[in-house]
Amino acid sequence: MISSTERLNIExxxxxxxxxxxxxxxxxxxxKDQDPYKVWVSEIMLQQTRVDTVIPYFNRFIEKFPTIEKLAEADEESVLKAWEGLGYYSRVRNLQSAVREVHETYNGTVPDTPEEIKTLKGVGPYTAGAILSIAYGVPEPAVDGNVMRVLSRILTIWDDIAKASSRKVFEEAVRQIISHDxxxxxxxxxxxLGALICTPTSPSCLLCPVREHCNGFMEGVQNQLPVKTKKKSTRHVELVAVILKNTEGKYLIHKRPEQGLLANLWEFPxxxxxxxxxxxxxxQDYLKNDFDITxxxxxxxxxxxxxxxxHLTWDIEVYTGKIIGQVKEENNMKLVTEEELLSYAFPVSHQKMWKGYQSILVK
Incomplete structure (x- = not known):
C-alpha cells in the first residue's frame, strides 16, 4: 500500500x-454553495441512487425542507412522501433523526469534527468525510465505490472492495494523497472521475486527466481492477395484491410495520x-382472518x-375487487379517497400498481 502511493507524484x-x-x-x-445541510442531504440521497435520479428529488426536498429546523420539525409522513420513489427509506428516517439531534444538541449547526459528526444516526465514515471535506474543508477521506474503483486502478490496489476491511486500506490511501489546500x-x-471517466466497465483512459499517474493503465491491468467478489444471488418472492374499493368509493390501504423492509410506508393489501x-x-383468506374484512x-x-x-425480487400479481360490508379502521388499516391516497407515501412497486389500475379506468 505504501509503495503504491510512493510511486505517485502526489503534488x-x-x-x-x-x-x-x-x-x-x-x-x-x-x-451551488457549501451548505453542510445540503451536502448532507445530497450525500444521503446519492447512496445507491444515480445522480440523474437524485436531482429532481433533491430540489423538491430542499424546497420543502430548506433548513435543518424545517426538517427537524416536519412530521414523518410528509418526509416519507417527499422521499417517495427514492427507496431505502431507512436513509431518510435516519437523516431526520440525526437532523433533530443537530437541531437540539448543536443549535442547528452540523458538527465540523470527525468525532462529533460520526455520532449522528446514519452518518458513517463516507458521509462524515464527504460533509467535512466538501462543506468544511477538512482533509478527511470520503471513500465510496467510485473512489475505491478509481484508486484501485491508479495505485494498483488488489484488495477485494466487496470486503468491509478493504475500506480502511483505501481510507489510508486517501489520507496520504489528499490535498490539504x-x-x-x-x-x-x-x-x-469515477462517475464520468473511470467507469466500472470500459474506462475512458484516453480522456483521463490523471492517466500519466495511473499505475493500472501503465501496467495494462485497468480492466482487471477493482477486485470485487460477486454478491449472493437475490431471493425471489411471489406475492398477490389487491386494490379494493368500498361502496363509498374509498380505497383500502395498509401500513407496513415500523421495523424492517419499507418500514412505515403504505401499501395495498x-x-x-x-x-x-x-x-x-x-x-381473501388473509384479509378475512387477519382483519375481519370480507x-x-x-x-x-x-x-x-x-x-x-x-437482495430480493418481488413478483406481484395484482387484482382489483370490492369490499363487502364494513371495515374496522385501525392505525395500520385505512379507507381513503383517491385524493387522500395521493398524500400517503407508497413503495415504488405499489405506485406502479396504482398507475396500472388508473390506466384501466381510463380505458
Missing part, C-alpha cells in the same frame, strides 16, 4: 485532478403466494409487477 496528481474538476465538473444543485475539490474530483391455494383465495375479487388480474431490491 502533480492533486493539481491535475483538481484542475480537471474545476473545468469539467457537472452543474449539480448541491454544488483543497480537500473539497479533491474528494469531489475523485468521485466525479398483499400477501405471499402459496403453491397450495389460488392467489385470489389466499388474499372482499370480492374480480375474475382476472390487472397487471404483474416485478420490483428488484438489492
Amino acid at each position: 502533480e496528481f492533486q493539481n491535475d485532478l483538481i484542475n480537471w474538476f474545476k473545468a469539467e465538473q457537472r452543474d449539480l444543485p448541491w454544488r 483543497n480537500p473539497s475539490f479533491f474528494n469531489q474530483a475523485l468521485m466525479e 398483499n400477501v405471499e403466494k402459496s403453491n397450495l391455494i389460488k392467489p385470489k383465495n389466499i388474499i 372482499i370480492q375479487i374480480d375474475k382476472e388480474s390487472i397487471t404483474n409487477i416485478q420490483h428488484v431490491f438489492s
